[in-house]
Amino acid sequence: MNPTNIVILGGGFGGLAAANELRQNLPQDARITIIDKKDWFMMDLVKLWIINGTREFETSKRSLENVTKKGIEFVNEEVIKIDPEHKTVRTSYRQFHYNYLIIALGVELAPEQIHGLKENSLILYDLKDVPKIRDAIKQMKSGKIVMAITGMPYKCPPAPFEAALLIRSVLEEQGTSDSIKMEFYSPAPLTLPAGGPQVSEDILQILKSKNIEFQGNHKTVSVEPNKIKFENGETDFDLLITVPPHKAPSVVTASGFAQPGKFIETDRTCKTNFENVYAIGDVNQIMVTDKIAVPKAGIFAEEEGITVARNIISQIAKEMQNAVFDGKGGCFLETGKKVAGYLAVDMFATPNPLTELRPASGEHFSEKEKFERERLEKWL
Numbered sequence: 001m002n003p004t005n006i007v008i009l010g011g012g013f014g015g016l017a018a019a020n021e022l023r024q025n026l027p028q029d030a031r032i033t034i035i036d037k038k039d040w041f042m043m044d045l046v047k048l049w050i051i052n053g054t055r056e057f058e059t060s061k062r063s064l065e066n067v068t069k070k071g072i073e074f075v076n077e078e079v080i081k082i083d084p085e086h087k088t089v090r091t092s093y094r095q096f097h098y099n100y101l102i103i104a105l106g107v108e109l110a111p112e113q114i115h116g117l118k119e120n121s122l123i124l125y126d127l128k129d130v131p132k133i134r135d136a137i138k139q140m141k142s143g144k145i146v147m148a149i150t151g152m153p154y155k156c157p158p159a160p161f162e163a164a165l166l167i168r169s170v171l172e173e174q175g176t177s178d179s180i181k182m183e184f185y186s187p188a189p190l191t192l193p194a195g196g197p198q199v200s201e202d203i204l205q206i207l208k209s210k211n212i213e214f215q216g217n218h219k220t221v222s223v224e225p226n227k228i229k230f231e232n233g234e235t236d237f238d239l240l241i242t243v244p245p246h247k248a249p250s251v252v253t254a255s256g257f258a259q260p261g262k263f264i265e266t267d268r269t270c271k272t273n274f275e276n277v278y279a280i281g282d283v284n285q286i287m288v289t290d291k292i293a294v295p296k297a298g299i300f301a302e303e304e305g306i307t308v309a310r311n312i313i314s315q316i317a318k319e320m321q322n323a324v325f326d327g328k329g330g331c332f333l334e335t336g337k338k339v340a341g342y343l344a345v346d347m348f349a350t351p352n353p354l355t356e357l358r359p360a361s362g363e364h365f366s367e368k369e370k371f372e373r374e375r376l377e378k379w380l
C-alpha cells in the first residue's frame with residue numbers, strides 16, 4: 001500500500017504545530033512534508049523586540065530544516081498552484097501529490113492597496129522595515145509619530161498597541177519622550193473590537209497614560225510625504241508607522257480557495273469545501289457571530305493546526321473522532337520595561353465571545369518569553 005502523504009503548505013505557526021502533532025502520533029511510514037518559500041521561522045512577536053532593541057533577527061530565527069531531524073520533510077520552494085481536483089500542489093520546480101492537505105500560508109501584506117502607503121510609511125509588520133523603525137525612533141529628537149491601522153482584519157489585534165507602547169518606552173529611555181507626540185489612528189471605533197468595549201476602554205486608558213492619543217473611525221485613503229489622509233480628515237507626521245491591509249496569499253485566491261479580498265471560509269473543523277483539504281491560521285476566516293471572526297493570531301493558528309492534525313490522525317486510524325477548534329487562547333499586551341498584560345480569550349463563550357485583560361506584570365512578560373522559547377524547542 002502506498003504511504004499516506006500529508007502535505008502542509010507553510011511552515012509558520014499553524015503549519016509547524018500541525019506537523020509536530022502529526023509526527024508524534026503517526027507511524028513513520030506516513031509522510032509529512034512542509035513546503036515553505038522561506039527556510040527559516042521567527043515568531044512575529046520578535047519584530048517588536050527588534051524595535052525596542054532587545055533582539056536581533058539573525059539570532060532569533062530558526063532553520064526550518066531542523067524539522068527533518070524528527071522525520072518531517074521540508075521543501076524550500078514557493079507554492080504556485082493548488083489543484084484540489086487532482087490532489088496535487090505545484091511549486092516552482094515540481095509537483096506533489098497529497099492524501100491530506102493543510103493550507104497554512106498565512107496572509108500577504110498589501111500596502112499597494114493604499115496610495116502612497118509603501119513610499120511614505122514604515123510598515124510595522126514588514127521585517128525589512130522593522131530595523132528602520134528602530135533607527136528612526138533612535139534618531140528622532142522631537143516631532144510627531146503617527147501610527148495607523150489601515151485595513152481590517154489584521155494579524156494579532158493588540159500588536160500595534162504593544163508596538164506604540166514599546167516605542168514610547170524607548171523614547172522614555174532616551175529622554176526624548178516629552179518632545180515627541182504620538183497619535184494612533186484606526187478604522188475601527190474601538191481599540192480592540194473583538195475584545196469588546198471594556199477591554200477596548202482598558203487599552204485606551206493604557207495608551208492615554210503613555211500620552212498616546214487614539215483616534216477611532218479613521219479610515220486611511222492615501223498617504224503623501226508627511227501627510228496621511230483619512231475619509232474624515234488628515235494629519236501630518238514626521239514619522240509614519242503603519243499596519244497595511246492584509247489579503248490571502250495570491251496562490252490561495254488563484255487556486256479558487258478564496259474570493260478576491262476574502263480569506264478561506266471554514267467552520268471550526270477548518271475543513272474547506274474540497275475533500276481532505278484544511279485551512280488553518282491567518283489564511284482562514286472562522287466566523288463567531290455574524291460580525292465577529294476569530295482573530296488572526298499565532299495561538300489560534302497553533303490550536304487549529306493541532307485540531308486538524310488530530311482529525312487526520314483519527315481518519316487514518318479509521319476512528320470517528322471529529323474535534324473542533326475550541327477558540328480559547330491568550331495574547332500578551334507588552335507595555336514596556338519587561339512588563340506585559342495578558343488577554344485571556346474564549347471566542348466561543350456563550351452568549352458572546354469573552355476577553356479579559358489581566359493587569360500588566362513582570363510575570364506575564366516572563367510568560368511571553370516562555371511562550372516563544374517552549375514552541376521553538378518543541379517545533380525546531
Ligand SMILES: Cc1cc2nc3c(=O)[nH]c(=O)nc-3n(C[C@H](O)[C@H](O)[C@H](O)COP(=O)(O)OP(=O)(O)OC[C@H]3O[C@@H](n4cnc5c(N)ncnc54)[C@H](O)[C@@H]3O)c2cc1C
Pocket residue numbers: 009010011012013014015035036037038043044045046047048077078079080104105106107124125155156159249251280281282283296297298299300301330331332
Ligand atoms: C508584530 C506582531 C506580533 C505578534 N504577536 C503575536 C503574539 O504575541 N501572539 C500570537 O499568538 N500571535 C502574534 N502575532 C500573530 C502571529 O504571528 C500570526 O497570527 C501567525 O504567524 C499566523 O500563523 P500562520 O501559520 O497562519 O501563518 P504564518 O506564521 O505567517 O506562516 C505562513 C507561512 O507560509 C509561507 N508562505 C506564504 N506563501 C507561500 C507560498 N506561496 N509558498 C510557500 N510558502 C508560502 C510563509 O513564508 C510563512 O512561513 C503577531 C503578529 C505580528 C505581526
